[in-house]
Structure formats: structure tokens, C-alpha cells
Amino acid sequence: MIIEATGLRKSYGSTEVLQGIDLGVQEGSVLALLGPNGAGKTTTVRILATLTRPDAGVATIAGYDVVREPTKVRGVISLTGQYAAVDDNQTGLENLVMVGRLMHLGQAAAIRRAHELIERFDLVTAMNRRAKTYSGGMMRRLDLAMSLVARPRVIFLDEPTTGLDPASRLTMWDAIGELVRDGTTILLTTQYLEEADRLADRIVLLDGGRITASGTADALKTQVGGERIELYFTDEPTAQAATELLGGHHEGQLLNLPSNGSADHLWQVLDQLRDNGLSPARVSSHRPTLDDVFLTLTAARPSSAEIGSRPALIA
Structure with a gap:
């Protein structure tokens, strides 16, 4: 297992956000974390990405302890959040070269890596335009490309396609699938149930700081009927x-x-x-869908507004 966690606990004041989380992720696979608001998804990701210390429990990434060896962990991971970490006033090419230089690549190596990623994410025609002129889909592709400059073994994707139109979402799904085929491990949080169904090898459902179900999408669907x-x-x-x-x-x-x-x-x-x-x-x-799984296995009850827009079910 490239990602392993045992007994993770975290509280903020009197609120226990994680109540003993156990996770294991095989290298070169996709694990999707699903759950309602306050389930503990973001806290779990922040602990694994060395941004938050757990109160109890142990977690390792590629054999490195996230608490005792955070620098080594950061050397093998990348975190892409809900909002693109792109400098709007730089071009796509300049953004990628800048990240390469920050990763201690030489100028020539940074430029070479930037061009590789620009081609991979279909940004060639826009690479010399300022990022602020990019569409939402292009911005998210550039953001993901920036997270790959250092060739991380593990990528944490926090709602990578939020706000994208269907065509851009499909493009991102293809890019994520290509990363996994190349051997990258991905831990994904998403508000789109069909995204988890399409991309995830395994799904973990969090509710109230606990894991309430885990398995493949098909196994979870069978579990609810x-x-x-x-x-x-x-x-x-x-x-x-x-x-x-x-x-x-x-x-x-x-x-x-x-x-x-x-x-x-x-x-x-x-x-x-x-x-x-x-x-x-x-x-x-x-046939049962992940919507059925979500509604059956969590305490969530969608409002009338959410019923009309399924993506709002998960945050």
C-alpha cells in the first residue's frame, strides 16, 4: 500500500471530526472519498498531505510517516485544491516553468518539462497567453499540469472538476485516467457521484468522522439492494x-x-x-446508483433544491 492510515483521530475543541479512520490505497489506483458536509473528508486529506497533525493514529505515504517525516512525504505527493493555484498574470508556459524552478529544476529542464505538460494537457495554442484569459476548463488543466511538474507518485485531488462544463469535465477525467495508467496514485474527493463511479477503483464513504462503507462502486451498489x-x-x-x-x-x-x-x-x-x-x-x-448508496448509507437528506441538482449532495 502506498497510502496507509490507522486510527486517525482529530478534534477541534469539543467536535470530534475524525473518530478512528483506517485507509489503505494500492499504488497506481484511484480512491474516492465521499461523504456529506462535515464528514471528515478534507481533514483526512489535510492530514495525509502533512498540512494538519492528527491527534492520534499513524499515516504513511510511500513508507514515510506524515508526522515524523513531512519533508519526505512532500517529496512524493502533490495537492490540487478546489481553486486553481495559478498566477493569472503569467502565461501558461511561465506558470509551469516557475513551478519547475521552485522545484529546483535547472532552467533548461524546467522549460523542457513545461513543454511536455503543455502538450499532454492540450494547452499548446494557449501557452503564451496570460492565464487570466483561460476558460475554467483550461485553468483546471493548467493547475493539474502544475501539480505534475515534479512527477509525484501520489496526487490528492480535491474536487478537481467543480464548476466545469460537461466537455471540460470529460477532458479532465481523461487526463486523470492517463495519470493512473502511468502508475500515479490518486486520492480524490468529489461532489460529483458519477465522477467517483467513472474514476475510482475503490470508494470510501465517510459520515460523522467514521467510515460507514468501502469497496468498489459495484459492491456498494449491491450492498444497498x-x-x-x-x-x-x-x-x-x-x-x-x-x-x-x-x-x-x-x-x-x-x-x-x-x-x-x-x-x-x-x-x-x-x-x-x-x-x-x-x-x-x-x-x-x-440498477442502484451511487446516489442510492450515498442516501442509504449516510444520514444526509437532500433539500428540494439539491434533488434537482445532484452535484450539490456532497461538499
């Missing part, structure tokens, strides 16, 4: 009759029926309904 068929009828008495025939659970005109997800089972259900003179107005098959 299997697939189901949703049958919508034009009136409640018909839905009730269908429930008595098939089982499941109905609310009003909607019947939820457990399913193995096969087409055969769906056809059997429809045949049974037809043979008994019951006809649904609408049929759909539903």
Missing part, C-alpha cells in the same frame, strides 16, 4: 392488484419489484400481468 423493475399503472387499485400477483412494494400507482436484471425476468413479469388483464402504462429497469 439489487436491480428492480418499476411498473407504473394508471390507477392505484390496478397497482395494488399487480402487487398481490407479483409481490414487491407499491406506493400509489408505482410498483417496485425486485429483479435479477435479466430480460427473461422482465418478460415473465409482463406475461403474468397480461395473462391477468393488468397492463402497466410505463415500465423501466433500475
Whole structure:
């Protein structure tokens, strides 16, 4: 494990933010930390990135203790926050060269590395423009490029695609995927559930300073229930009759029926309904999503505004 943590605890005054966190991340993989506001995600990242000292517990990055050997830890990690750490008045190229010089690369090596990253993140046509003229997506790509100048083994990404349009988000996802294929380890916090589903090898769900669930996205989805068929009828008495025939659970005109997800089972259900003179107005098959996992395994309850915009579920 390139990242290991055991029994991490942290309190601020009387508020216990972390209550014994255990983590392990394989090298060359992506771990996503999910959880509601105040769950402890940011505190966990800050401890692992040597920015906050834990009250108890031990954490190591690439074998280096984050408390006793912070300088060595910082030599193998990079942290990219929610907001781009870019100098707006410098060009993209100048920003990257500046970071290289701060990392003690020679002038020629810093310029060479800057050009490598500019090409990798598709910033060639904009490299001589001031960063303040960049779009949000370009700014985030430049920010991520700056975090890679020193070729870190571990990158902490704190909500890397917040505020980006869908096209820019997909570009960032591709860039992150390429980093992992090259062997980089990524610990990701995100407010987009589909981002964790797309990128993460494993997901850890934090709630109230504790880990409430962990595993692959598929394993977590299975944990909250299997697939189901949703049958919508034009009136409640018909839905009730269908429930008595098939089982499941109905609310009003909607019947939820457990399913193995096969087409055969769906056809059997429809045949049974037809043979008994019951006809649904609408049929759909539903597999649990990370939204279902999040809402089931945490105490979070979205407001009406959040229901209309899923990304607001996690901070």
C-alpha cells in the first residue's frame, strides 16, 4: 500500500471530526472519498498531505510517516485544491516553468518539462497567453499540469472538476485516467457521484468522522439492494392488484419489484400481468446508483433544491 492510515483521530475543541479512520490505497489506483458536509473528508486529506497533525493514529505515504517525516512525504505527493493555484498574470508556459524552478529544476529542464505538460494537457495554442484569459476548463488543466511538474507518485485531488462544463469535465477525467495508467496514485474527493463511479477503483464513504462503507462502486451498489423493475399503472387499485400477483412494494400507482436484471425476468413479469388483464402504462429497469448508496448509507437528506441538482449532495 502506498497510502496507509490507522486510527486517525482529530478534534477541534469539543467536535470530534475524525473518530478512528483506517485507509489503505494500492499504488497506481484511484480512491474516492465521499461523504456529506462535515464528514471528515478534507481533514483526512489535510492530514495525509502533512498540512494538519492528527491527534492520534499513524499515516504513511510511500513508507514515510506524515508526522515524523513531512519533508519526505512532500517529496512524493502533490495537492490540487478546489481553486486553481495559478498566477493569472503569467502565461501558461511561465506558470509551469516557475513551478519547475521552485522545484529546483535547472532552467533548461524546467522549460523542457513545461513543454511536455503543455502538450499532454492540450494547452499548446494557449501557452503564451496570460492565464487570466483561460476558460475554467483550461485553468483546471493548467493547475493539474502544475501539480505534475515534479512527477509525484501520489496526487490528492480535491474536487478537481467543480464548476466545469460537461466537455471540460470529460477532458479532465481523461487526463486523470492517463495519470493512473502511468502508475500515479490518486486520492480524490468529489461532489460529483458519477465522477467517483467513472474514476475510482475503490470508494470510501465517510459520515460523522467514521467510515460507514468501502469497496468498489459495484459492491456498494449491491450492498444497498439489487436491480428492480418499476411498473407504473394508471390507477392505484390496478397497482395494488399487480402487487398481490407479483409481490414487491407499491406506493400509489408505482410498483417496485425486485429483479435479477435479466430480460427473461422482465418478460415473465409482463406475461403474468397480461395473462391477468393488468397492463402497466410505463415500465423501466433500475440498477442502484451511487446516489442510492450515498442516501442509504449516510444520514444526509437532500433539500428540494439539491434533488434537482445532484452535484450539490456532497461538499
